[in-house]
Amino acid sequence: MPPYRVAIVGTGGIASAHAEALSAAQGTTGLARVELVAAVDVDLSRAEAFAKTWSMPVAGTTLTDVLAAEPIDLVHICTPPGSHVALAAEALAAGATAVVEKPIAVSLAAVDELLAAETEAPGSVAVISQHRFGSGALRLRGIVEAGAFGRPLIATCHTQWYRDAAYFAVPWRGSFEVEGGGPTMGHGIHQMDLLLATLGEWSEVTAIAARTSRETGTEDVSMALVRFESDVLASVVNSVVSPREVSSLRFDFEHATVELEHLYGYSDNDFTVTGAPGFEDEVAAAWAVGPAGRPSSHGAQVSSVLDALDAGETPPVPLRTARATLELVAAIYRSAFTRRPVLRGEISADDPFTQRMDGNGAPWA
Template sequence: MPPYRVAIVGAGGIASAHANALTGARDSAGGARAELVAAVDVDLARAKEFAETWSMPLATTSLAEALAAGEGIDLVHICTPPGSHVALAKEALAAGATAVVEKPLAVSLAAVDELLAAEADSPGFVAVVSQHRFGSGARRLRGIVESEAFGRPLIATCHTQWYRDAAYFAVPWRGSFEIEGGGPTMGHGIHQMDLLLATLGEWSEVTAIAARTSRDTGTEDVSMALVRFGSGVLASVVNSVVSPRETSTLRFDFEHATVELEHLYGYSDDDFTVTAAPGFEDEVAATWAEGPSGQPSGHSPQVSAALDALDSGQAPPVTLAAARVTLELVAAIYKSAFTARPVRRGEITADDPFWARMDGTGVPWAVRS
């Protein structure tokens, strides 16, 4: 197939990860699967610099111009602040292109549902970047859960403990429910929570607290949640940007083994530790040695999977509907924290203030604008 023609919107730091993954995607004969043809950014100078770096013929401040240029655009990779994601993705869909959107997908469930409606009316699709799902270790772990090779999963922990100083929050669009959609629950821990859900399946209920402990921000800087899954698994979730020793950790305790993953912004097979229950050492070691291996998490394996899906006319992973499940958990954590009660999956409907805004009825430490 001819290479997919790609525009990248937003020329900030994460855009380079997308460009690298796209230019590195090759078919079985070694041919390019994607052609970078347009860089779009509100800052034209930055768009031009990015276009020059990645040998893109067009630099512009207008996605509409990019979509209309030359032979058109097949794929639009959206790497802008979260508040702009839905409008840009809708613009891509209206032109018949497929949008690949960075996390967080949107700043509210209402915005996601608006985008779902636009996707239904377009030949294009929306895929959401969830790069931690695509490392071989995570895929191996998911297979073990499905087969119950380690017995049933019983409890889990999911901790994103990062550090962001005052300078980080001095950037105008950060620390805002309107533009970012929330604090570390939305913008930082969402990647680990997405992997938690991809591993354990449907969540059913959450009880949470959140606080602004020290950062000058309109959002929380810490949240903690207890999550119940449909299978009966119980999980604790911590999201922080006030933790000097930064780490991202996931732990799954099965009947016969514990599987732990510790990394920061991306993992390899070596970042997993497996501990067998007494009497199960040989069985657990043999099972863990099987399955996928050798693929670190990152944008490249997800981009390759997305291109494979498009080749066959299918929706690329992770679908908009699948990503909404993770965003619904984020909304439920905020609702539980700000209303001081448990929240069940499915209860945040269109008449709920937490459907329209992640801060819903308001937070105790910030004046809502």
């Protein structure tokens, strides 16, 4: 079939990961599966430079102009979070499928607006959640579904990164209005998304958050205790004040512990599996079966998106799945700022924390 025609909106650092993944996508015949058509950025010189780098014939300052001039099948949105929903809705209205960087929106209300727009459009929205697509995570989900390690009992999910003053000097960073939040929203969301992909739906969260040292309108640290519907208990830490940076997940099952430690992406070698006494051989044999050899990456997810489009199916990760992760983020803020537990589904349409992640305002505002 002919290659999908693609526009990339926003030409900052993450856009190159999208362009590289799209350029590398090949079908079974070895032919390219996509054609990079247009680069869009509010700064025309940046759009033109990006278009030249990736051999894109069109550069523009608005998605509106590009969609009016060119037939586009896929729109990859790599802009700051506050613009995601409007751009994705515009792509949907033009009949394209939108692939949007996480976080999908700065509020639950915004993502619900996009869900409504999606129901009226022929295309759909896929949200970048690249950690779901590495072979190690796929293998782990198979283990959970098969019960090969027994029941999962507890888990830890830590995103401990370091961002200095220069990072927060970028105008759109460090605000609930444009970025949607601090490390809970913009950094730890990828690890939390993988936590939910592995363990299923959460049911209750108790959290705290603080602005400990950074000059920012958001938190720079949050901690949460999460109960899942399966009764698994998890601790979650999100930080941008940690000099030794690490992204880590740990799952303790009845018969094994699975640990994943990396920073911005993992391979199979980043997993450690330990069998409980008496179960070592059984655990090793179970872990040896399943997907292998694919690191987490934008390329892995982009290939899955294209496969779904080829088959006429909804691309992964669909908007409603991404909303479940965003609801956990909103619940962490609500619990931290109101100082009480939050149940899943408790944040109603008229709740302040549906409209903004900081509700009526952060305690330090």
